[in-house]
Amino acid sequence: MASLTINGTVHEVDAEPDTPLLWVIREQVGLTGTKYGCGIAQCGACTVHIDGVATRSCSLPLSAVTPEQKIVTIEGLSPDTSHPLQKAWLELDVPQCGYCQSGQIMAAAALLQANPNPSDEDIAAEMTNICRCGTYNRIKAAIKLAAAQSRG
Amino acid sequence: MTAALDVSRRTFLVTSAAAAGGLALGFNLPFNGGEALAQTSPEINAWVVVRPDETVVVRVGRVEMGQGTLTGLAQLVAEELECDWDKVTTEYPTPGQNVARSRVWGNFQTAGSRGIRDSHDYMRKGGAAARQMLIQAAADGWGVPASECSVAKGVVTHGPTGRTTTYGKVADAASKLEPPKDVQLKDPKDWTIAGKPVKRLDTAEKLNGSQIYSIDVQRPGMLNAAIKACPVFGGKLKSFDAAQVEGMPGVRKVVSVGDNAVAVVADTWWRAKTALDALPIEWDEGPNARLSSESIAEMLKEGLTAEQTFVGNQAGDVKAAIAGAAKTVEAVYGFPYQHHATMEPMNATALWTNDRCEVWTATQNAEAALATAASAAGLPVGQCEVYRLNLGGGFGRRATSHDFVRQAVLIAKQMPGTPIKMIWSREEDMLHGYYHPVTQAKLVGALDADGNLTGLHMRISGQSILATINPQGLQNGRDPATFQGLNPSGTEGVLGYTIPNLLIDHAMRNPPVPPGFWRGVNNNQNALYLECFMDELAHAAGKDPLEFRRRLLVNHPKHLAVLNAVAEKAGWGTPAPQGVHRGLAQHMGYGSYVAACAEVSVDESGKLKIHRIVAATDCGHAVNPQQIEAQIEGSFAYGLTALLHGEITLKDGKVEQENFDTYPIMRMDEMPAVESIVMPSGDFWGGVGEPTIFVAAPAVLNAIYAATGKRIRSGPLANADLRRA
Ligand code: FES
Ligand code: FES
Numbered sequence: 001m002a003s004l005t006i007n008g009t010v011h012e013v014d015a016e017p018d019t020p021l022l023w024v025i026r027e028q029v030g031l032t033g034t035k036y037g038c039g040i041a042q043c044g045a046c047t048v049h050i051d052g053v054a055t056r057s058c059s060l061p062l063s064a065v066t067p068e069q070k071i072v073t074i075e076g077l078s079p080d081t082s083h084p085l086q087k088a089w090l091e092l093d094v095p096q097c098g099y100c101q102s103g104q105i106m107a108a109a110a111l112l113q114a115n116p117n118p119s120d121e122d123i124a125a126e127m128t129n130i131c132r133c134g135t136y137n138r139i140k141a142a143i144k145l146a147a148a149q150s151r152g
Numbered sequence: 153m154t155a156a157l158d159v160s161r162r163t164f165l166v167t168s169a170a171a172a173g174g175l176a177l178g179f180n181l182p183f184n185g186g187e188a189l190a191q192t193s194p195e196i197n198a199w200v201v202v203r204p205d206e207t208v209v210v211r212v213g214r215v216e217m218g219q220g221t222l223t224g225l226a227q228l229v230a231e232e233l234e235c236d237w238d239k240v241t242t243e244y245p246t247p248g249q250n251v252a253r254s255r256v257w258g259n260f261q262t263a264g265s266r267g268i269r270d271s272h273d274y275m276r277k278g279g280a281a282a283r284q285m286l287i288q289a290a291a292d293g294w295g296v297p298a299s300e301c302s303v304a305k306g307v308v309t310h311g312p313t314g315r316t317t318t319y320g321k322v323a324d325a326a327s328k329l330e331p332p333k334d335v336q337l338k339d340p341k342d343w344t345i346a347g348k349p350v351k352r353l354d355t356a357e358k359l360n361g362s363q364i365y366s367i368d369v370q371r372p373g374m375l376n377a378a379i380k381a382c383p384v385f386g387g388k389l390k391s392f393d394a395a396q397v398e399g400m401p402g403v404r405k406v407v408s409v410g411d412n413a414v415a416v417v418a419d420t421w422w423r424a425k426t427a428l429d430a431l432p433i434e435w436d437e438g439p440n441a442r443l444s445s446e447s448i449a450e451m452l453k454e455g456l457t458a459e460q461t462f463v464g465n466q467a468g469d470v471k472a473a474i475a476g477a478a479k480t481v482e483a484v485y486g487f488p489y490q491h492h493a494t495m496e497p498m499n500a501t502a503l504w505t506n507d508r509c510e511v512w513t514a515t516q517n518a519e520a521a522l523a524t525a526a527s528a529a530g531l532p533v534g535q536c537e538v539y540r541l542n543l544g545g546g547f548g549r550r551a552t553s554h555d556f557v558r559q560a561v562l563i564a565k566q567m568p569g570t571p572i573k574m575i576w577s578r579e580e581d582m583l584h585g586y587y588h589p590v591t592q593a594k595l596v597g598a599l600d601a602d603g604n605l606t607g608l609h610m611r612i613s614g615q616s617i618l619a620t621i622n623p624q625g626l627q628n629g630r631d632p633a634t635f636q637g638l639n640p641s642g643t644e645g646v647l648g649y650t651i652p653n654l655l656i657d658h659a660m661r662n663p664p665v666p667p668g669f670w671r672g673v674n675n676n677q678n679a680l681y682l683e684c685f686m687d688e689l690a691h692a693a694g695k696d697p698l699e700f701r702r703r704l705l706v707n708h709p710k711h712l713a714v715l716n717a718v719a720e721k722a723g724w725g726t727p728a729p730q731g732v733h734r735g736l737a738q739h740m741g742y743g744s745y746v747a748a749c750a751e752v753s754v755d756e757s758g759k760l761k762i763h764r765i766v767a768a769t770d771c772g773h774a775v776n777p778q779q780i781e782a783q784i785e786g787s788f789a790y791g792l793t794a795l796l797h798g799e800i801t802l803k804d805g806k807v808e809q810e811n812f813d814t815y816p817i818m819r820m821d822e823m824p825a826v827e828s829i830v831m832p833s834g835d836f837w838g839g840v841g842e843p844t845i846f847v848a849a850p851a852v853l854n855a856i857y858a859a860t861g862k863r864i865r866s867g868p869l870a871n872a873d874l875r876r877a
Contacts, residue, residue, distance in 0.1 A: 015422075016401060023422035027376075032368035033361015035544075037495050038578045042812035045495060074361035086359045093351050093778065096786055097218030098358030099365060099495040099544030124821040130812065132495045132545050133218045134789020136823040138782070 003067035007076025017063035022046040033074040044129030047103035054110035074102035088146035096133035194327035198256040199278030202323035208235045213257035217546035219841040220779035223352045231346040232279030236305040247522040248537040261517040269837035280335035289326035349778035366514035366541045369501045371571035376421035378428040381413035382435045384805035390434040397427040440805040448663045455613025455659030456594040464635030468653035473607025477598030486866035487677035489800035490588035496544020497581040498556035501573040502564035509536045514543040516551035524554035528561035548669035552586040579810045586668025589615035593681040603693030607653035617667045636674040645741040648711030649704040672845035675741040683737035683850035714747040714768040722749035722766040735854025737847040744838030745770040750851035754859045758874035768829035772836035781828040787845035793818040795849040
């Protein structure tokens with residue numbers, strides 16, 4: 001049994017220590033908003049925050065996470081879909097199939113946390129998640145919109 | 153209401169109550185594959201349900217896989233229904249219900265950019281008929297003629313007295329009325345909901361993790377399966393040593409699946425996959441064990457000069473024109489295999505018992521999924537059902553084959569009564585695709601002394617999709633889809649150029665690699681071959697590529713109009729920014745006319761930057777312009793991924809690329825700015841999900857030539873040296 005703090009709740013999980021955090025979150029904890037895309041840290045669909053840092057959870061074993069570390073998944077980003085990025089995503093109708101979008105939003109949230117006023121180049125350099133539907137231009141616009149609205 | 157209708161409605165209520173977990177889209181309630189929701193709201197007709205709280209539920213046979221199809225169809229129904237758009241939601245009927253009701257919802261297939269253009273008529277009529285019935289019910293309630301009543305936003309008003317009521321209040325009475333025989337549809341120029349850039353209905357759930365995809369389905373008592381099929385195409389499963397993994401954590405069973413695959417069933421998918429990776433498996437690799445990209449290329453090369461071909465388009469005497477030309481130009485092009493790489497890998501959940509089989513999955517054609525499930529289950533279709541979930545990407549893969557449904561059912565059949573969720577790893581997904589087919593083309597053009605194009609021979613050699621996937625679609629062995637966008641006539645994809653002596657023919661060469669419908673299908677390479685070669689011809693003739701095309705397009709004003717639109721907006725003929733070069737392309741496919749002008753630069757080291765692409769589409773009617781713009785961007789990302797990086801290669805009968813590290817997908821840093829011109833000319837219905845993909849790659853290649861003097865005739869660009877020639 002291992003103990004994880006996810007979205008402010010402590011979960012006792014029964015999984016082998018080498019199980020990727022992604023699958024613990026999806027299967028043992030039952031939060032399926034975090035997606036599987038590649039399993040090798042290439043696509044970013046599995047992005048969560050660990051102590052505020054965007055992390056590709058498919059490539060992090062359960063044993064590497066301590067009970068004290070704060071894991072936030074897309075379900076915990078805001079209580080009511082009110083994070084500035086979620087509002088901007090809605091405003092600009094960003095998602096197409098939507099499958100990559102949990103990871104995109106989590107990656108963008110960490111980006112804005114570190115750099116509240118990113119340039120186009122900053123965004124393109126930091127946002128390396130794959131979107132097979134090609135929503136990149138709207139993602140970029142939504143990040144800038146959220147940044148502008150957060151500045152007020 | 154007739155007795156027959158009564159019966160069918162009751163049947164529907166019963167089946168939908170049983171199925172409601174999969175029926176409701178779950179915009180309000182997260183779908184958990186859970187228990188049935190009571191279906192008590194009145195059904196006005198097959199398309200429209202109005203709930204007492206005024207919610208209007210539009211039922212859609214097509215499926216949402218990212219292209220905004222659900223929203224577009226709901227807009228069309230709501231437009232005719234005159235309901236309040238803010239109260240509209242959608243749901244999927246199941247294919248079993250469609251069968252039980254004589255296919256009242258029409259074709260479920262969502263492919264070929266047909267989601268809207270092939271269903272707008274019956275869906276608009278469904279909305280209009282429901283409106284008439286709801287107004288009639290209100291009039292009946294007041295004892296007044298319906299002609300004295302009007303409706304706006306779901307509120308019915310009796311003109312002479314000013315009394316009002318709402319759709320929600322009269323829905324029950326309306327549901328008991330005889331449907332009207334004739335309905336009048338609005339003139340699209342009077343549209344207020346359709347044709348407008350309204351927001352999609354399915355966005356909120358995609359922002360907080362609450363949208364349930366097929367891969368997220370949970371069923372009571374469910375187990376998970378990981379699967380491996382023989383990596384060599386056509387190979388079989390020889391043996392496996394289950395004893396080696398049966399004691400591993402969570403493992404319940406190791407089963408063979410058909411004659412070519414083995415699966416491990418465990419309590420979680422990760423444990424199933426871990427055991428599968430440890431399972432000793434022996435394959436019988438069969439006759440294709442030596443197949444390679446090189447052997448396939450040789451096979452296609454032979455076809456470039458073969459005598460026996462299928463003809464797609466012919467005029468005059470091309471041989472004589474080439475023989476008598478002042479100048480000839482010749483080039484050979486190629487287009488490698490591509491993988492769909494939907495972000496959500498293939499998966500399905502199946503529950504099998506002696507007398508029933510149920511499947512939850514993401515499919516572009518739920519009726520085909522149902523047929524596959526029934527045949528794998530060994531049960532009549534009437535004892536099977538498929539529940540649809542929104543797709544984490546389709547792009548044709550989930551229309552081409554339901555191999556994943558078959559596998560899930562075959563596993564579930566070996567564990568009766570236990571729901572089994574089978575998920576492909578990304579590696580499994582990459583190795584068992586239905587790939588965009590491989591072709592080569594040899595083009596020969598004849599120019600007269602004034603640089604006019606007098607003859608063109610385009611020989612395509614390569615794989616037919618229909619020959620493998622749907623042989624009944626062949627016409628005396630000829631695959632008509634090979635000639636997408638090159639046809640002499642029709643409404644799907646007409647060649648825009650008038651060339652006096654013309655031959656476009658196909659030497660069919662079918663390597664044993666499963667081909668599939670991949671966004672844009674054969675238009676991708678046909679547009680690339682022809683539009684790049686047109687550029688070659690223009691340069692050989694010493695003419696401006698725009699002027700050269702314009703002269704040849706005089707008989708096809710719609711083709712010409714989109715080309716002119718991009719040229720004008722991009723500033724063709726005016727200087728580009730320092731170091732930036734332009735390229736053009738136009739094409740027609742899936743009923744729409746598209747063109748692009750790309751702007752690129754290539755630095756000293758040969759590094760390419762695509763700065764901007766101006767795109768135009770004439771899709772006849774534009775149901776949701778902002779979604780069309782999203783599709784233009786999305787299709788460009790898909791098409792440019794193939795151009796920049798996409799290549800599936802084979803060695804020893806296997807696909808060599810197993811994940812995104814070796815099959816890279818374009819990321820944000822490579823995405824150009826896209827400027828869209830949506831210019832619907834109004835008298836036809838063309839597709840929007842695919843058509844613009846055709847022109848992105850040739851426009852970029854032509855711009856690269858302008859920048860570097862290098863003609864790249866086969867992708868991906870990752871293999872090319874772009875330093876200035
Ligand atoms: S699933 Fe983790 S990066 Fe792709
Ligand atoms: S929205 Fe479909 S993969 Fe990004």
